[in-house]
Amino acid sequence: MSRYLGIDYGGTQSKLLLTREAPGGLERVREARVPTPQGGDSVEALARLALEFLGPDRIAGFAVTIAGIVDAATGRVVSSANLPWLDGTDPAARIAARIGAPGLAVQDGAAAAEAEATIGAGRGFDDIFVVALGTGVAGAHVVDGRVRAGAHGAAGEIGHIGPGTGARCSCGQRGCLETLIGGARIGDAWDEVLGLPAGSTNAAGGARVVVDAADGGEARAIALLDRATTALGRSLLGVVAMIDPEAIVVGGGLSQSTRWILDPAVRTVRREATFHRLPEIVPSQLGVWAGAWGAAIAARRAAADPAPTPTGTEAAAWPR
Amino acid sequence: MSRYLGIDYGGTQSKLLLTREAPGGLERVREARVPTPQGGDSVEALARLALEFLGPDRIAGFAVTIAGIVDAATGRVVSSANLPWLDGTDPAARIAARIGAPGLAVQDGAAAAEAEATIGAGRGFDDIFVVALGTGVAGAHVVDGRVRAGAHGAAGEIGHIGPGTGARCSCGQRGCLETLIGGARIGDAWDEVLGLPAGSTNAAGGARVVVDAADGGEARAIALLDRATTALGRSLLGVVAMIDPEAIVVGGGLSQSTRWILDPAVRTVRREATFHRLPEIVPSQLGVWAGAWGAAIAARRAAADPAPTPTGTEAAAWPR
The missing domain is CATH 3.30.420.40 (ATPase, nucleotide binding domain)
Structure with missing residues (x-):
């Protein structure tokens, strides 16, 4: 069964959620909360935490939430009020390079809303x-x-x-x-x-x-x-x-x-x-896990359609 | 070229608009304003006015706007504040029987808005x-x-x-x-x-x-x-x-x-x-003609897809 990683990149705490395909949709394999690495090399540090969390598990893809505006065409963060060191960077590409799986960035509120709407309330x-x-x-x-x-x-x-x-x-x-x-x-x-x-x-x-x-x-x-x-x-x-x-x-x-x-x-x-x-x-x-679930859902969707139409809420970091 | 009739069924005045397919979309053939027939057999009277307006022209379909709520599943008028004698009737079916062409009822505001949005401002x-x-x-x-x-x-x-x-x-x-x-x-x-x-x-x-x-x-x-x-x-x-x-x-x-x-x-x-x-x-x-244009557009759309998905704004009076 394909596995997808949802990363909810919070201002102070981040959440990691490993999911897998199941007959009724995605189901949880395991989850973890980690303190969000701060500062310039924080994406690299977050990627290392994700790699450690995954252990020997292989994933078909991941998505990472960003509290801010993501340019759908480039995958770059336009601006993030809580994580200003992300401005102008392409965090999904950096995480993808570290963990060896394709991924994309998604806007955090949109990810959480889509998760609540589809698998939550x-x-x-x-x-x-x-x-x-x-x-x-x-x-x-x-x-x-x-x-x-x-x-x-x-x-x-x-x-x-x-x-x-x-x-x-x-x-x-x-x-x-x-x-x-x-x-x-x-x-x-x-x-x-x-x-x-x-x-x-x-x-x-x-x-x-x-x-x-x-x-x-x-x-x-x-x-x-x-x-x-x-x-x-x-x-x-x-x-x-x-x-x-x-x-x-x-x-x-x-x-x-x-x-x-x-x-x-x-x-x-x-x-x-x-x-x-x-x-x-x-x-x-879904409470505080809505963003991580939304990221996992976005990862699965991107894997099913590797060239998704940009929607304004997803970056195009998925390899074409 | 296929021709479509838009009927804007107003409270005091109705508008008839004959259109035909053209390279850039529908174009006007001719138009007329008529006093809206009042009372119980008014739909029959409106259908006769439409037949007279069409003369020898054959149409592929028509739509009639209704100022009120139309049941999308049955084509019947649920309620119309300005034309209360329409409540519970199926005006498109009666007009269709009289003029010998298929038609449907559309909500007037939706028709006008779609026309303004697509061929107007x-x-x-x-x-x-x-x-x-x-x-x-x-x-x-x-x-x-x-x-x-x-x-x-x-x-x-x-x-x-x-x-x-x-x-x-x-x-x-x-x-x-x-x-x-x-x-x-x-x-x-x-x-x-x-x-x-x-x-x-x-x-x-x-x-x-x-x-x-x-x-x-x-x-x-x-x-x-x-x-x-x-x-x-x-x-x-x-x-x-x-x-x-x-x-x-x-x-x-x-x-x-x-x-x-x-x-x-x-x-x-x-x-x-x-x-x-x-x-x-x-x-x-489009001014006062927006509703009639919207009806003509709806008629053409229905002809292109004779079993449209009900949207809540269109009645299903089109023959299946």
Whole structure:
């Protein structure tokens, strides 16, 4: 059975997932978490870790996720905010040379969304919107297992839509969804509520601290999360109106709080829907392994079609 | 050369467009506008008008637009707000029997959007969002010449997205884009500004009256339209963030005012864009004939593929 390696190249921790073909699709052989090597020769160091992880196993291919923009034509990293030493490099080619198997680079959010959509919470649906509630807010529209990248690879930015008034967003606009439910922004807002020095809550665990306070019955935390989930619910209703997906998958760290995040957002959607045909709204299933699974899926797809059409989310590091 | 008839079945006026195959695509043979027959036997009456229009010309097929929901599996009209006598009927089958050629029903907005996208202002682009500014506000995402209907045939509803606060919308939500730039709502707002009895402005021409007042330098009209186009610009920026199209085509009666509608909306988009990759934003070209062109295109497509996959926008009245 062919084996494929998924490498989720994280900012501080990376994940290695060895999979093999099975009758129902890919299945896990084994997995490992490793600290992400930092600095200039980090790709080489990551490749060595992957080689060690593989041991005597031979693979038919691999993919590596990149948190940033990958040029689909060249396989090079255009820019990566968290791993700036990757800018302008071709990490898949370097890893391929070290481990002796073909590979490609994939954008991390797209890989995770495709995995959630096809083998995670979206399994069985063809048209899915995936939202990731993390430090920021990301989204992806997955149709027939592939992210709709848009004309410039920039579609799905649910976190950066809003009225144009309100708090300044990291993107430069005002009032974006991310200003209300981005994990870092919830942490900042909690500092303000409690009169703490800026950054205190995020240093102590971020939005998780606020969720814990809500669990403890703290009314101000409940109010803060209520404002956030009302905004999320309104945004999801906008997704329904614009895209009309079969299902919405909500993932990311914050989504793990069913009581304070997912359930209230779904209640807002149901309360405020009028003409809408509501999709199922479900929590993600693959958790932190979604990116590695997405990479393994991309590796298998590339092996099946060695000259894939570039989509804006995959680099063309696969040997032609 | 094969000929195809497009019938745009309007609420008060219908349009007939005879086309034929030409090297560059369909070309017009002739066209006519007829008052839409009203009441129970109106489809039969419309079919007779079409037969008269065709004269000795033989056609390979036709399509008829329906302002409402068409069941893709049966070809029957589920509901039509403006032509309620169509509910539950199969108008394409009745017209087909009368004129002796196969035909199908298509949803009017989808037909017009596909025509604008493929032979109108969107020609040359593969991924286009079409906005129609009329009495209400409609939208459609056209990819490779076909409307993305969504999981329930309900995608593209840009007119019914908003903050959930503000004026009540016809859809039941509050603050939707349509409450700010729907032609009927602009008319209502102008009544309020001038202290006129409700309905006066819409009876006198609707938003056109306000545009004329702005042309005359009336500051309150300019302010009203400024509020409307700012909202439209923000909504288009949301389309860019979510869908990332190559182009946006703005049509409908109101879009004909470049000075007071299209240009200010584009200025808002350009002023407020941050990370966005901006599409071209262009006025529609086919005007009131977009629906008839879209019907002719659908007829030709159905003739080329007599058993099309239902898309949610087309009825299956084509003989199998």
